Ligand SMILES: COc1ccc2cc(-c3cnc(C(=O)NCC(=O)O)c(O)c3)ccc2c1
């Protein structure tokens with residue numbers, strides 16, 4: 534469990550974005566991450582849309598960037614993913630989630646910006662990546678989402694797993710925050726819970742082996758200048774920017 538003094542875990546019933554922003558600004562500046570429970574009213578509708586997409590067989594095995602020829606990427610990450618932008622007819626509730634995340638992140642970066650948020654200009658994001666860890670102890674080994682300045686500054690993950698019991702199901706998100714005194718934080722992927730964290734080296738993390746099907750929706754937000762530099766660097770080295778086609782920005 535996350536030690537209570539440290540846990541920026543929030544069981545909040547706040548009804549407006551400003552309250553969410555204050556919580557996120559405080560926790561992201563102090564701990565580097567923020568957890569909010571009971572995030573939306575339409576969680577069930579979002580889950581139904583995700584299950585519908587999964588049952589249609591549209592998810593693909595998650596890739597690993599710089600995957601060495603001889604390594605089995607399954608050993609690194611076992612998720613299956615699909616990218617959506619939320620405007621698809623069967624994703625209207627997922628689209629609502631994306632709009633709320635956009636509103637919160639933009640307010641944190643403009644109207645209420647303090648501390649670390651002042652360092653970024655966030656105007657773009659990826660599409661939403663819906664990930665399913667299918668159970669049978671699939672996991673994602675310890676990694677950093679953006680270790681080499683690819684432009685991503687905030688990771689936001691919305692969880693959809695009802696009755697999640699960490700003892701029976703595993704699948705906990707384990708964060709190793711480098712800010713503060715670096716206490717390890719175990720985040721259960723509970724239904725209608727959202728987490729925001731800095732995507733860079735401040736937050737190494739892993740998905741522990743999951744014994745049951747585990748769904749999450751991730752959106753990454755870009756810092757404009759870091760993103761532009763990253764694309765320029767890959768163009769100069771005439772390397773196809775690995776994330777452009779895969780992270781399907783926007
Ligand atoms: C080359 O194309 C791609 C396309 C998609 C990619 C997605 C991830 C990724 C990163 N982090 C997590 C994670 O930390 N999940 C934590 C949780 O679910 O609680 C995750 O599930 C997936 C990494 C590399 C990718 C490369």
Ligand SMILES: [Mn+2]
Nearest residue numbers: 676677678738
């Ligand atoms: Mn990650």
